[in-house]
Amino acid sequence: MTGERVLRADAQRNRVRVLDAAESVFAAYGVDVPIEEVARTAGVGVGTIYRHFPNKRDLVDAIVTERMRRLAGQARTRAAQPDSLALFEVADWIVAEATVKKHLGATTSTPASDKPPALQAIAADLRATLTDLLTAEQRSGTIRSDLEPPDLLMTLYGLSAAAEHYGWDETARHRAISLAFEGLRGR
Amino acid sequence: MTGERVLRADAQRNRVRVLDAAESVFAAYGVDVPIEEVARTAGVGVGTIYRHFPNKRDLVDAIVTERMRRLAGQARTRAAQPDSLALFEVADWIVAEATVKKHLGATTSTPASDKPPALQAIAADLRATLTDLLTAEQRSGTIRSDLEPPDLLMTLYGLSAAAEHYGWDETARHRAISLAFEGLRGR
Amino acid sequence: MTGERVLRADAQRNRVRVLDAAESVFAAYGVDVPIEEVARTAGVGVGTIYRHFPNKRDLVDAIVTERMRRLAGQARTRAAQPDSLALFEVADWIVAEATVKKHLGATTSTPASDKPPALQAIAADLRATLTDLLTAEQRSGTIRSDLEPPDLLMTLYGLSAAAEHYGWDETARHRAISLAFEGLRGR
Amino acid sequence: MTGERVLRADAQRNRVRVLDAAESVFAAYGVDVPIEEVARTAGVGVGTIYRHFPNKRDLVDAIVTERMRRLAGQARTRAAQPDSLALFEVADWIVAEATVKKHLGATTSTPASDKPPALQAIAADLRATLTDLLTAEQRSGTIRSDLEPPDLLMTLYGLSAAAEHYGWDETARHRAISLAFEGLRGR
DNA sequence: TATGAATGAGCGTTCATTCAT
DNA sequence: TATGAATGAACGCTCATTCAT
Numbered sequence: 001m002t003g004e005r006v007l008r009a010d011a012q013r014n015r016v017r018v019l020d021a022a023e024s025v026f027a028a029y030g031v032d033v034p035i036e037e038v039a040r041t042a043g044v045g046v047g048t049i050y051r052h053f054p055n056k057r058d059l060v061d062a063i064v065t066e067r068m069r070r071l072a073g074q075a076r077t078r079a080a081q082p083d084s085l086a087l088f089e090v091a092d093w094i095v096a097e098a099t100v101k102k103h104l105g106a107t108t109s110t111p112a113s114d115k116p117p118a119l120q121a122i123a124a125d126l127r128a129t130l131t132d133l134l135t136a137e138q139r140s141g142t143i144r145s146d147l148e149p150p151d152l153l154m155t156l157y158g159l160s161a162a163a164e165h166y167g168w169d170e171t172a173r174h175r176a177i178s179l180a181f182e183g184l185r186g187r
Numbered sequence: 188m189t190g191e192r193v194l195r196a197d198a199q200r201n202r203v204r205v206l207d208a209a210e211s212v213f214a215a216y217g218v219d220v221p222i223e224e225v226a227r228t229a230g231v232g233v234g235t236i237y238r239h240f241p242n243k244r245d246l247v248d249a250i251v252t253e254r255m256r257r258l259a260g261q262a263r264t265r266a267a268q269p270d271s272l273a274l275f276e277v278a279d280w281i282v283a284e285a286t287v288k289k290h291l292g293a294t295t296s297t298p299a300s301d302k303p304p305a306l307q308a309i310a311a312d313l314r315a316t317l318t319d320l321l322t323a324e325q326r327s328g329t330i331r332s333d334l335e336p337p338d339l340l341m342t343l344y345g346l347s348a349a350a351e352h353y354g355w356d357e358t359a360r361h362r363a364i365s366l367a368f369e370g371l372r373g374r
Numbered sequence: 375m376t377g378e379r380v381l382r383a384d385a386q387r388n389r390v391r392v393l394d395a396a397e398s399v400f401a402a403y404g405v406d407v408p409i410e411e412v413a414r415t416a417g418v419g420v421g422t423i424y425r426h427f428p429n430k431r432d433l434v435d436a437i438v439t440e441r442m443r444r445l446a447g448q449a450r451t452r453a454a455q456p457d458s459l460a461l462f463e464v465a466d467w468i469v470a471e472a473t474v475k476k477h478l479g480a481t482t483s484t485p486a487s488d489k490p491p492a493l494q495a496i497a498a499d500l501r502a503t504l505t506d507l508l509t510a511e512q513r514s515g516t517i518r519s520d521l522e523p524p525d526l527l528m529t530l531y532g533l534s535a536a537a538e539h540y541g542w543d544e545t546a547r548h549r550a551i552s553l554a555f556e557g558l559r560g561r
Numbered sequence: 562m563t564g565e566r567v568l569r570a571d572a573q574r575n576r577v578r579v580l581d582a583a584e585s586v587f588a589a590y591g592v593d594v595p596i597e598e599v600a601r602t603a604g605v606g607v608g609t610i611y612r613h614f615p616n617k618r619d620l621v622d623a624i625v626t627e628r629m630r631r632l633a634g635q636a637r638t639r640a641a642q643p644d645s646l647a648l649f650e651v652a653d654w655i656v657a658e659a660t661v662k663k664h665l666g667a668t669t670s671t672p673a674s675d676k677p678p679a680l681q682a683i684a685a686d687l688r689a690t691l692t693d694l695l696t697a698e699q700r701s702g703t704i705r706s707d708l709e710p711p712d713l714l715m716t717l718y719g720l721s722a723a724a725e726h727y728g729w730d731e732t733a734r735h736r737a738i739s740l741a742f743e744g745l746r747g748r
Numbered sequence: 749t750a751t752g753a754a755t756g757a758g759c760g761t762t763c764a765t766t767c768a769t
Numbered sequence: 770t771a772t773g774a775a776t777g778a779a780c781g782c783t784c785a786t787t788c789a790t
Binding site: 521525528529531532533535536539540549550553554555556557559 | 716718719726727737
């Protein structure tokens, strides 16, 4: 039993190494990079990757899910103590994450029926948090009351896509988000 | 001479068929679709495609260039008689075009040094037109004077990406653009 | 009838242009060069080439046949007035011809059952002439009497292959042939 | 460690199978034969070939290099105890090897700048050995003193080409080499 | 269990040959 | 009849996935 435990720990460490390697490799060269490259970066054989992730798609989804989980958690925490900056900050985190081939953004903003259930649940959670933040801002009058959650989501999607495309640093990101929020704020 | 004309006409028709097929196939399945699929859709052999376009990349570029040429032309014409709606309309055309894998948007908004010169020139032309329209609006006070052309381009990029992702119809598109422009307009 | 004659003359001219183009193109880039390249060089369409030569192989054979015909003719003429230099001179012509991918040499020296009858006949004629010259030299004692025609042919083949490979000029060619003939001459 | 060894052994066996298959297939049908055919003959998938040899050219070069390495080694050993038969024997080995599309001969006799460094080095070594043998024979007066190494190389090239073309057996080979060497020997 | 060698379907591209003009 | 556009089989090569070790 202890032996099994040790093995599990080993496997777990490998899983993490693969995930880390995949994340950086995909971010750098796109998801079309061969699995072999990920294996090389992770310092494991391809077989090991396939043991943890039945196919390439699953690996990509796992990365997205992980990133999203982190994001959704942070967002929920931040939303627990809402203030006038909360929505902006959460939006900033989301846009900042927009790297790995837009996959994150894409998954954030739609039910995405072809995504694994786990991911869909997390995305739904994030959307719920965003909706909460939106409602709060509308209640305090800082965002136009005629906006719907999808308006916010689509704005975040556009910002994420642009962030990925232009490779925005923090300054550029803040400027862009501010500009977009100006529109949401209304007169 | 007439004989040559006839031949040309035939080849030209095939070129157009290929272009049309490629446009719809790429739009539907992405540019990673096999050339063979494009050929099948066009009702020609792969060799015919390669006769007209030395390689796949050139085919994609040709589509983007064509779309962009149309757009840049329309935009320039519209910009010749500028009024308070001109920028919005041009933006609407651009966002409406956003289909073929975001390539159009991507090319509109950056110098994209790896694109063929013809495309770069057209993109530059479109950017110039947009800058003109922006300046005009700023002069008439309908757009914040502290905005730079890149702010407009990035906004259009984000909108285009979202349009492609959500598959917006005209109504959704207008709403999104209005919202974004609200931000550009300022208080 | 006259009209037909004119047409024939036209066709004949095209045939020659194709043959000339093919000869120089094949010599320069090898027989693997696309037919299209030959057509371009000849200033005709590929269809014209295929009208004269049903397939690529036939075109190559036609060139070889033509070269060989010239060679066999020259050789026969020279052999009509045999002297102590005749064999050397004929050998020199043959080796000098060795360019187009060794095809000439290859065809010169074997029955080559997969070659067109016309070519085989000419090759046989050339071989006969060489045999005559060999016999004459043997009779006058300048070549070892124990040599058989195949010994001569194989020597010429080797020299031709080397000529093609090294791109010998006249000087190098003469030196090599002299050296080889020294061996044939015997003590 | 043992595990690694075993794996290596397996891969090594496949490498050899591929090399053997390629050698015989290329010898039989020429190097233009599809890689697929080599794979079929070796009883492996094409991917396996490409795992061992990045591209077709490398496979061909590997075969040539291997043959040449064997040859250069044998030659050097034989040249260490030179006697009046040494040069003839080495020449015989070289000519006997002349199969795989003349590539071997071609590489033996020229610097061949487009060949891999390893092959060039081995070819240079073989040439050096031949030069040594030539010099020795000249010193003992069995070969004309006015001959240069290139004369010998070109003779071997011609003999190899002929050997490949005619498919000489040992008897024919010996006769041809003797004949050629007669010329090198001089009066 | 981890490894990485093996597999083979699939892709981009070429080019001999055919055929509409 | 000459033209060159169209065809499509075939090739070199890649890479997701499987499997022997």
